[in-house]
Amino acid sequence: MTLQQVIFIILAIAVIGSALFVVTTSNLFRGALMLIVAFFGVAGFYVLLDNGLFAVAQVMIYIGAISILIIFSVMLTRGMQAMIPRNAQAGSVAIAAALLFLILLLAFGPFRLVVDLSGVPILSALFRTESARVLGGVPWQFANREVPETYIADFGRALVDLNQFLLPFLLVAFLVDAVLAGAIYIARQRKPAEVIAEREAIAKEEAEELAALQPQPNAPTLPQGAIASTADH
Amino acid sequence: MDAITNLLKIISDFVAELIRSVLGFSPLLAELVTMGIAAVVLITFAALSFMGLTYVERKVVARIQDRLGPNQAGPFGLLQPLADGIKMFTKEDTTPATADRWVYNAAPLVIAVFALATYAVIPFAPGVVGTNLNVGVFYVLAIGSGSIVAILMAGWGSNNKYALLGAFRTVAQLIGYEVPMLLNVLTVVLVTGSMSLIDIINHQTLADGNPGIPHILMLPLPALVFLISGIAETGRSPFDLLEAESEIVAGFHTEYSGMKFALFFLGEYVNALAVSFVFSTLFLGGYAGPILPPYVWILLKAALVFFVFMWLRGTLPRVRIDQMHALNWKFLVPMSTVNLVLVMLVLKLFPTSESAAQAFGGLLVTPWVQTIILAAVNLGVLFTALTLAARAARRFRQAEEEMIMRRRAANLAAAKA
Numbered sequence: 119m120t121l122q123q124v125i126f127i128i129l130a131i132a133v134i135g136s137a138l139f140v141v142t143t144s145n146l147f148r149g150a151l152m153l154i155v156a157f158f159g160v161a162g163f164y165v166l167l168d169n170g171l172f173a174v175a176q177v178m179i180y181i182g183a184i185s186i187l188i189i190f191s192v193m194l195t196r197g198m199q200a201m202i203p204r205n206a207q208a209g210s211v212a213i214a215a216a217l218l219f220l221i222l223l224l225a226f227g228p229f230r231l232v233v234d235l236s237g238v239p240i241l242s243a244l245f246r247t248e249s250a251r252v253l254g255g256v257p258w259q260f261a262n263r264e265v266p267e268t269y270i271a272d273f274g275r276a277l278v279d280l281n282q283f284l285l286p287f288l289l290v291a292f293l294v295d296a297v298l299a300g301a302i303y304i305a306r307q308r309k310p311a312e313v314i315a316e317r318e319a320i321a322k323e324e325a326e327e328l329a330a331l332q333p334q335p336n337a338p339t340l341p342q343g344a345i346a347s348t349a350d351h
Numbered sequence: 352m353d354a355i356t357n358l359l360k361i362i363s364d365f366v367a368e369l370i371r372s373v374l375g376f377s378p379l380l381a382e383l384v385t386m387g388i389a390a391v392v393l394i395t396f397a398a399l400s401f402m403g404l405t406y407v408e409r410k411v412v413a414r415i416q417d418r419l420g421p422n423q424a425g426p427f428g429l430l431q432p433l434a435d436g437i438k439m440f441t442k443e444d445t446t447p448a449t450a451d452r453w454v455y456n457a458a459p460l461v462i463a464v465f466a467l468a469t470y471a472v473i474p475f476a477p478g479v480v481g482t483n484l485n486v487g488v489f490y491v492l493a494i495g496s497g498s499i500v501a502i503l504m505a506g507w508g509s510n511n512k513y514a515l516l517g518a519f520r521t522v523a524q525l526i527g528y529e530v531p532m533l534l535n536v537l538t539v540v541l542v543t544g545s546m547s548l549i550d551i552i553n554h555q556t557l558a559d560g561n562p563g564i565p566h567i568l569m570l571p572l573p574a575l576v577f578l579i580s581g582i583a584e585t586g587r588s589p590f591d592l593l594e595a596e597s598e599i600v601a602g603f604h605t606e607y608s609g610m611k612f613a614l615f616f617l618g619e620y621v622n623a624l625a626v627s628f629v630f631s632t633l634f635l636g637g638y639a640g641p642i643l644p645p646y647v648w649i650l651l652k653a654a655l656v657f658f659v660f661m662w663l664r665g666t667l668p669r670v671r672i673d674q675m676h677a678l679n680w681k682f683l684v685p686m687s688t689v690n691l692v693l694v695m696l697v698l699k700l701f702p703t704s705e706s707a708a709q710a711f712g713g714l715l716v717t718p719w720v721q722t723i724i725l726a727a728v729n730l731g732v733l734f735t736a737l738t739l740a741a742r743a744a745r746r747f748r749q750a751e752e753e754m755i756m757r758r759r760a761a762n763l764a765a766a767k768a
Contacts, residue, residue: 148451148453151454154500170490177494181497181500182493182496182500182529185500186500186503186522186526189507190503190519193507
């Protein structure tokens with residue numbers, strides 16, 4: 119049991135344990151904090167893979183930005199404390215998640231599915247297989263390779279190389295531009311008339327919501343003598 | 352002479368040799384134990400310097416304010432940190448009844464951990480560094496952004512509306528000022544070509560170990576903006592509305608007392624000292640210096656930067672929160688972005704190495720000429736930005752005055768009628 123395997127097992131237990139806590143807890147804030155622990159574990163995996171840049175980027179982006187966003191949304195939403203973590207679709211979602219897990223295990227794991235259709239009468243004619251087929255297993259090209267010393271510069275060059283990752287990089291930059299434009303639009307300086315109009319719209323919406331909660335004026339009600347008749351006994 | 356210069360390295364080699372051979376540990380265990388001892392030494396250094404810094408800060412700020420500062424506890428008040436420590440230990444350790452116990456108690460620990468984790472990558476002497484990460488600068492920034500979560504924990508765990516609001520404001524300030532810090536550290540990384548702190552120091556020293564051109568001469572604007580962002584990141588004056596006594600009670604650490612408050616306090620000062628160390632590494636040349644040993648040089652430079660922090664604290668008034676955000680997003684971020692692009696252009700058009708000149712076709716210059724061109728470009732950007740900001744401020748002030756005059760005239764007309 120090398121030291122790397124021991125560290126891997128410790129990190130895996132930390133990540134899986136905190137992830138389980140996140141999906142089963144009813145205290146959303148603590149769930150968000152355990153999500154941060156899970157992200158730290160993933161950063162540890164990157165360090166195990168000799169890739170310091172991605173580990174630090176994971177900490178900065180996931181813990182320093184995304185987790186804070188999640189915590190803000192937990193804190194600023196009204197009624198978050200009263201939400202129940204179980205809903206009507208829990209059963210079908212569990213089945214779908216289990217199926218997805220099996221497919222992922224087949225695709226990325228050490229298991230292979232050997233399908234031999236030559237003996238089956240109808241299907242062999244349909245699928246025309248002469249020999250057994252092996253399903254599953256992704257042929258990883260980069261397993262067991264060393265991370266080169268210049269991996270940061272190589273990564274940077276790959277981001278601007280036409281043949282590698284230039285298109286995703288530009289798409290992400292475009293997305294960031296759109297987000298910035300949206301943020302500036304939301305935070306723009308508003309004229310007084312605009313502010314008043316916005317406040318009137320919000321007040322009208324809240325009045326409508328309040329009216330919707332009141333009992334409807336044309337809901338079916340008991341006839342006049344109903345209660346009196348039951349009390350006659 | 353050589354022994355004094357390499358004192359730290361000699362001590363660390365001796366301890367490592369001791370652990371490896373005398374105690375007979377396996378190489379792996381020996382390395383772990385050595386790293387553990389190094390971590391303990393770093394943390395002790397940070398904690399002791401925290402004690403000294405509280406005293407020095409109070410004295411310096413007092414002198415700026417034309418008074419004496421602590422002078423009762425011991426000669427010249429030198430035992431004041433001890434008295435403060437005793438006070439912190441003996442204060443009642445309260446916990447709000449409805450607070451979330453785990454979150455509330457974990458927040459000061461997380462802040463202290465993240466503040467102390469920055470010291471792992473700072474080189475104190477050639478060869479004396481906790482760990483030579485090749486993403487050292489990025490690590491420092493990531494650790495800084497990780498400590499923001501602890502503030503949210505403190506604010507939420509206190510179960511106190513004022514603490515929560517204070518935590519929101521603190522987080523908004525800290526996240527906002529990370530952006531100019533990042534952009535300006537990026538200029539230093541561009542000039543150096545590496546994110547490792549030791550490479551950055553080597554870029555500022557000549558081949559024979561003498562100090563070369565410090566980055567503050569090449570990049571005065573990024574140094575200035577990094578200083579401002581560093582002050583805002585650690586929540587010091589003039590950006591200290593997060594915890595000032597007359598503001599939102601005490602911000603996110605309202606409900607903390609005793610040792611937990613001491614941990615927050617320690618986190619703030621340790622963070623400020625870490626920012627001074629990082630600034631002196633990035634811009635002033637780190638441990639490079641002519642006569643004195645390297646560890647003395649880096650301590651002197653960090654002390655100088657911390658003195659600038661204390662000087663600003665004693666001199667400038669507190670900045671309002673909307674003024675602070677406007678300064679960040681409307682002034683520092685556009686200026687830093689423009690500066691980054693221009694620095695990139697200058698580095699490509701006036702390279703100092705032959706290979707870069709051949710690759711892009713720029714004009715080959717000596718390092719000093721490139722320094723002067725970069726400094727000129729930076730100062731040009733700074734003065735342009737300042738002029739534009741002054742003009743915008745003047746326009747805003749004139750519009751306000753016009754509105755006031757108009758309202759006054761309307762009131763006068765209404766009173767007469």
